[in-house]
Amino acid sequence: MISIVVPIYNAENYIHKCINSILSQTYSNFELILVDDGSVDGSGQICEDFAKFDSRIKVIHQQNAGVSKARNMGIKVAIGDWVTFIDADDYIEKEYLSGLVKFALNQSMLIVQGVKKIGVDDKIIQILDYGDRLYNRDNIESLFHDSDFFHAGFPFGKLYNLSIIKEKHISFNEKISYAEDLVFMLNYICYIKEVKFIRGANYYYQIKTLGLSHKYNSFESEFLMYSKFIEYLKIIAVSNNFTITKESLYYAAIQFMRSIYSLYINNGYFFYKRISIIKQLKAEYYQFIYKYYFPKIDILKICKFLFLNNIYIFDLFCVLKFRRIRFLK
Structure with a gap:
């Protein structure tokens, strides 16, 4: 049944x-x-x-x-x-x-x-x-x-x-x-x-047509999705004796950056809180984003460059841009 x-x-x-x-x-x-x-x-x-x-x-x-x-x-x-x-x-x-x-x-x-x-x-x-x-x-x-x-x-x-x-x-x-x-x-x-x-x-x-604020959730929720995605990928890879594929890591990198963008799309994260989170994540995930995050649209390419090189300019850029656009792809 x-x-x-x-x-x-x-x-x-x-x-x-x-x-x-x-x-x-x-x-x-x-x-x-x-x-x-x-x-x-x-x-x-x-x-x-x-x-x-x-x-x-x-x-x-x-x-x-x-x-x-x-x-x-x-x-x-x-x-x-x-x-x-x-x-x-x-x-x-x-x-x-x-x-x-x-x-x-x-x-x-x-x-x-x-x-x-x-x-x-x-x-x-x-x-x-x-x-x-x-x-x-x-x-x-x-x-x-x-x-x-x-x-x-x-x-x-x-x-x-x-x-x-x-x-x-x-x-x-x-x-x-x-x-x-x-x-x-x-x-x-x-x-x-x-x-x-x-x-x-x-x-x-x-298909549900939703605005940007409905597409993104809290940072905690978005980052948890990334964490669980990686956790289960590792379990599957280890139990079947293979290395996590590049395609999987590309997708995981997109989810990771979604969590970063959610700091700007949903209000409630003030400057010092955002910088503290970003600084910690950049220190841990710099190589991961450098190797596996390859966005297709220009605004996200700029975001990657700034995230890797200057988090303060990255923060200002995101404040100015992500709160004004309607959709991200």
Whole structure:
């Protein structure tokens, strides 16, 4: 049986389509866990109404605590053999579950499928189809040379073994608000033998348009994401006897600098506090950033140069620039 966990917060305009797409699956051996994360619209009642007509649906109401807490609550009550996650404003094709579960040949694996990115009008913006690939103990290192892996950090489009998650106490880190799903996936990979990418993109992922202040979280949250990313990479590399790939370190360097930029994008860090943090991190990570941080846009190239050469000018530059731009890529 598959446990489907859907975290919900103020999604009354989308949740009907999401739930109906799940209930229309050709694969019917599932439980649907709807976790209402303190919605103040009609989402909670909509969930209850659906549950009245389908015994496979469980509804949980909790005070608003964020998407990670909601997913963790879903994991806690799930009783399936496998678990997958779906966001409340997304939907799936009717063959989605059957397409995943037919590749669940052993317990110690992760199954990954691509997604279709859509706009608010359901127009397809991009199709991510990773094709058919299998990574195991013999070639797991090559997974971390694959740029698709880092772009597949969504919580959805995947099938996880629930017993491994529960036995190894794997959960979404509730202190991380960005890329917590990628950290979750890396933690899970520490304990499995195979990662299977399958052809297709039967999940429709609605792109959320957010301003810069919503893209970045506190320094503590951003730096924790970087730290956990590196921690799990090291575990996987050591246990499989390979050196962390350059591609992984390039990605890690981006996450490290995100944490630095968050000092400027979110208010609350005054000059002396910022300088103290930056001075300490520069001393420890100078060579790492020099070797592995290669931003593509000019403003970030300037940031790298200043960070490595003069943190006071770097600080002034970031104060003037990052509080005025809307988006970073």
